[in-house]
Amino acid sequence: MKRMLTGLQPTGVITLGNYVGAIKQMVKLQDEYESYIFVADLHAITVPNDNLNLKDNTRSLIALYLACGIDPKKNTIFVQSQNEYHANLSWLLECNTYFGELSRMHQFKEKSKKSNNFTVGLLTYPVLMAADILAYDTDVVPVGIDQKQHVEITRDIAIRFNNKYGKTFNVPEPLITKTGTKIMDLLEPTKKMSKSSENQNGVIRLLDDDEVIRKKIMRATTDSETKVKFDPENKPGISNLINIYSAITDKTVEEIESMFEESNYGTFKKAVADVVIDELSRIKKRYYEYLNSDLIDIILEEGKKKTRVMAKAKVDAVKRKMGFYD
Ligand code: AMP
Ligand code: TRP
Numbered sequence: 001m002k003r004m005l006t007g008l009q010p011t012g013v014i015t016l017g018n019y020v021g022a023i024k025q026m027v028k029l030q031d032e033y034e035s036y037i038f039v040a041d042l043h044a045i046t047v048p049n050d051n052l053n054l055k056d057n058t059r060s061l062i063a064l065y066l067a068c069g070i071d072p073k074k075n076t077i078f079v080q081s082q083n084e085y086h087a088n089l090s091w092l093l094e095c096n097t098y099f100g101e102l103s104r105m106h107q108f109k110e111k112s113k114k115s116n117n118f119t120v121g122l123l124t125y126p127v128l129m130a131a132d133i134l135a136y137d138t139d140v141v142p143v144g145i146d147q148k149q150h151v152e153i154t155r156d157i158a159i160r161f162n163n164k165y166g167k168t169f170n171v172p173e174p175l176i177t178k179t180g181t182k183i184m185d186l187l188e189p190t191k192k193m194s195k196s197s198e199n200q201n202g203v204i205r206l207l208d209d210d211e212v213i214r215k216k217i218m219r220a221t222t223d224s225e226t227k228v229k230f231d232p233e234n235k236p237g238i239s240n241l242i243n244i245y246s247a248i249t250d251k252t253v254e255e256i257e258s259m260f261e262e263s264n265y266g267t268f269k270k271a272v273a274d275v276v277i278d279e280l281s282r283i284k285k286r287y288y289e290y291l292n293s294d295l296i297d298i299i300l301e302e303g304k305k306k307t308r309v310m311a312k313a314k315v316d317a318v319k320r321k322m323g324f325y326d
Contacts, residue, residue, distance in 0.1 A: 002139040004033035004175070007040035007080065007132060010057035011049070014064055016204040016276070017183040017193035019283075020247040025142055025177045027069040035075040036136055036307070037065060042080045042087065042128060046121040047111060062296050064206060067286035072295075078303030080132065085311035089131035090124070092318050096161055097127050097153075106149055130154035135311040137170040148174050165321035181247055186220040189236035207284060210277045217241070217273040218266075228260040228268045238265065241272045248275045 008014075008022060026037060039058050058079055065077065080086055102108065102123050112118045129150045133141055134157070141151050151174035158169035185191045187202035197203050201216055208216070222237040230253045232239040242256050251259075260268045290296060320326060 001034045002032075003036070003137060004029055004140045004142060005036040005038075005133055005136055005138040006142045007038040007043075008061060009040045009044045010054060010061045011044050011052070012057070012195045013205040013207055014061070015183075015193055015195055016206065016244065016280075018195070019068065019206055020181050020183050020244070021144060021177055022142075023065065023068045023070070024247070025181075026065075029142060029175075030071060030074045033140065036138070037070055037075050037077050038132070038303075038307075039079045040129075040132070043125060046119060046125050047115075048119070059291065059296060062300065063287050063290040064283075066290045066295075066299075067283045072299045076303050076306055077299050078307045079300060082300065082304045083307050083311055085135060085308060085315045086128065086131050089135050089311065089315050089318065090128040092315070092322065093130055093134070093157055093161070094124055094127045096164070097130075097157055099123075101153060101156070102126060105153065107146065126150045126153050127157070130157045133172050134158055134169045135314045136307070137314075138172045139170065140173050140175045142175040142177060145176055148176060161318075165318075168317055168321055181243065183244060183247070184236065184240040186216055186237075186240070189221055189240045204276065204280075206280060207287065208280070210281060213277050213280065214273045217276065218269050220269065222265050222269075226264055228263060228265070229257060238268075241269065245272050245275060248279050 006022075006026060008018070014023070026035070029035065039061050041054055041058055044052060044054065044057075062077065062079075066072065070077065105126055108123055108125070111122055126149075129147075130153065133151070133154050141154075143151060151172065155171050158171045162168055162171075183193045185193045185197060185202035186204070187199055191197075191202075193203050195203070201219065204213055204216055220237055220241060222241075223235050225235065228238060228242070229235060230239050230242050242253055245251065245256050246253055260271070263271075316326070
């Protein structure tokens with residue numbers, strides 16, 4: 001069985017976009033791959049943030065993974081910072097990575113522009129990501145399109161190291177989640193729904209109350225026509241709601257268009273709100289059960305033990321190849 005690894009940063013409450021674009025995909029993939037899923041908390045400190053609340057956000061993200069259907073029997077679940085070999089391997093890889101290639105990364109260019117006092121960690125972030133991936137001989141890395149370049153540099157680092165020191169790393173492939181499932185902001189449907197949006201009325205958070213979700217969907221921006229038809233260019237608002245309905249129910253766009261052929265926007269929005277509330281209320285119920293149980297501690301303890309052994313073996317192999325005293 002091929003091995004898959006992916007992680008999310010524990011920053012803020014997960015949105016419906018993250019759920020549809022990332023977590024729901026992981027739930028599907030867990031049956032096809034030997035899966036490793038982690039909380040990328042070391043990546044969350046690359047940009048200064050006074051409200052990180054790492055401890056609570058990490059526990060919350062694990063509870064959400066479980067509540068969304070990530071099965072601890074099928075996945076190895078762990079916290080990046082609880083496995084010191086990630087940062088250890090990252091250093092060894094940093095000394096085999098060039099300043100030029102890191103300074104050309106899109107994300108670095110974009111984020112470093114926002115401040116004239118950014119950290120070195122922002123620059124070396126992709127090498128830590130490479131360490132996460134390469135420590136486990138990962139075959140595939142499911143990520144959003146924004147992270148594709150980081151998986152590509154991971155491949156470059158692995159290939160370069162293998163050429164210089166002999167085969168040490170498996171070269172991974174990115175698995176890009178379908179663009180069709182990109183969920184847009186409810187108020188500005190040409191913009192991606194994002195945790196960091198200024199107006200949170202356009203963003204559904206997984207833990208929003210039912211009534212809040214209903215209000216946000218009922219107030220979603222639509223066009224001046226009346227027909228429920230998929231046309232992202234001319235009808236981005238309605239098309240986004242169709243995408244949401246489709247992602248939640250697994251119905252196709254055509255099926256949805258014909259189901260709501262006779263309906264006005266109000267009726268359709270109510271139906272979208274109903275399916276989203278139904279799915280999220282089940283997730284919320286399980287989330288609070290997991291959050292308050294000690295299952296999380298048991299799972300993380302197992303994950304930590306298992307991944308430390310695996311990552312240590314890889315670090316030892318790398319150190320041997322590089323000629324360190326052992
Ligand atoms: P982010 O919250 O931007 O760090 O994204 C974490 C993961 O969720 C990535 O795999 C993204 O591609 C995915 N994701 C974030 N927002 C959306 C969205 N609006 N629609 C679909 N996928 C998303
Ligand atoms: N950088 C990713 C993000 O911001 C999170 C991440 C860190 C990751 N390490 C990873 C994803 C390894 C996949 C594999 O979303």
